[in-house]
Amino acid sequence: MSALPPAVQAPPSALGTLDRCRALVRPALAEAVGRLHPWVAEMAAYSFGWCEVGGAPAAAPGGKGVRQALAVLGAEAAGADGRAGIPAAVAVELVHAFSLLHDDIMDGDATRRRRPAVWKAYGTGPAVLAGDALFALAVETLAAAPGGPGGVRLLSAALADLVRGQADDLLFAARPCAGPERVTPGEYRAMAEHKTGALLGCATALGAALGGAGEPAVTALDRAGRHLGVAFQLVDDVLGIWGDPEVTGKPVGGDLREGKKTFPVLFALGSPAARHLPALLGPAGRAEEAAALIEEAGGRAAALAEARAHTAVARELISGLPPAAGAAGELLGLLDHLEDRDL
């Protein structure tokens, strides 16, 4: 029996897609990092899991590489070779690394991917500097790419949103749990779109733009990525409360003990059933009871329903594009994977 014709071959698994795109982007990413000041390059390589403190080679877990994959698939969705999306992939991975370095300082998070965060390993000042260097390198990479000013405009808009989302996230921590000043689920959604969605949208849109896509496709992919980002954040919130610590790498109830105003918490705080919830949150609270109360008040179900709704919009936006070379199938596979991870 002959092989199936390409048109009906099953799309590769999401993990296969992530691996393929990582392998495609890695040489260019390593080359870009290699252009940094050696000290800064070491901090960057450490943050990618490529080396230990001091520079000895390592194969520590890096990120999932979702952003670089979106950039490559964006280019492919435009009908181009995935390699056309590499400058976009490098730029968004550098921006992502920059934001993790600086966010860990701002949030006081001492651990990242089961290793000391860069500011813990190298000091706060050096980590600020390394983040700045990654940021500058991202802009430089994209400015040198054939995409031209349109690409830099997309990236700088995403950067502005990223910072805006981080500012809101930091300010949410100081807002009360009840009363008119409390954070609404709508405000939370906007924060998640800015903090997480903007860069996912930018990754896909930039890849498509470098692949020669027209304005409507670029805009549709940007919107799809933003919805995906909100869904991603909502799933993260659910995992932060009910996820398996073996898988998430985070302690059980950590988000509740830190009093994080995640979507399930905010949703529950709006329900009369959870009027005792504020007393159960925070370092002196009772995380297990809080989790049960949030679930009872519908916080878990609401977060997952919201996540599904945002993924559905993203799926519709992607399905509406002219089909090109199976990229839409891989994009959709990635979406499903991110929605379903470890739930």
Next chain:
Amino acid sequence: MSALPPAVQAPPSALGTLDRCRALVRPALAEAVGRLHPWVAEMAAYSFGWCEVGGAPAAAPGGKGVRQALAVLGAEAAGADGRAGIPAAVAVELVHAFSLLHDDIMDGDATRRRRPAVWKAYGTGPAVLAGDALFALAVETLAAAPGGPGGVRLLSAALADLVRGQADDLLFAARPCAGPERVTPGEYRAMAEHKTGALLGCATALGAALGGAGEPAVTALDRAGRHLGVAFQLVDDVLGIWGDPEVTGKPVGGDLREGKKTFPVLFALGSPAARHLPALLGPAGRAEEAAALIEEAGGRAAALAEARAHTAVARELISGLPPAAGAAGELLGLLDHLEDRDL
């Protein structure tokens, strides 16, 4: 008697030039800052001296505004109206503000222009965020300007140099005062060109590029700004040791007590006359004796001679440009002012 014809009118004073350019750029700079997240916009406005902590209006001393003036004069040197340089001026002032915010964190400097540094006034995390926002806003401003990708390329190259210079500056602190590992005056010069010169060069070159200058003029002005930056840093070093604290706002001998490896110190350390110098530096040293020994070893004279040499090269580069609308005269006036300030 009739007024002198324009061609032989004396150029305005350097302070007049700085005031004129500041007035021209201020509305666009304020408009850009106003687009930031309100919390971040307040930190940015505080750093420019426009408000107090909490947002009450203030008229605290901002910077001299050298970078914005260079951008406006760069555009004028290209024969354009100075207003053509405004996006460049806004971008470089934002980058300068970003670098001061982050450098103060890295260097642990608690005071900036006689007020608490942003990280002291608002906290380290918020100051990191505000710096990131200013950086992103600078890129966004320039990406939206008519200059296109060439402008962003100039800016991102300067940003990369800026970070490289700051990395070297931080690492110099840990190097010994004697032996083969000591910092050489040549390494110091490269650091100063990266840390201070790159952005001054970029300011002038970007302004010229937006004013329609050709490649040779843009390159010449970039080089002129870089030499000016090295001269600027050398003069700063001299003022940091021998300057009037009433004028500099820095305590007498502060740089020596901090053990800063400035050019006069590095020069003196290379001379046998100053073999006792290392013992006089640092918090437990004797700053007054150190200053005398550095002067005796020729450190002060060498720094000023170097500064003059770099200013002379900058002057030659500017004088070699096709003359346009008196801008070269104002550029040269600014150079003289920066070389001679308070010496």
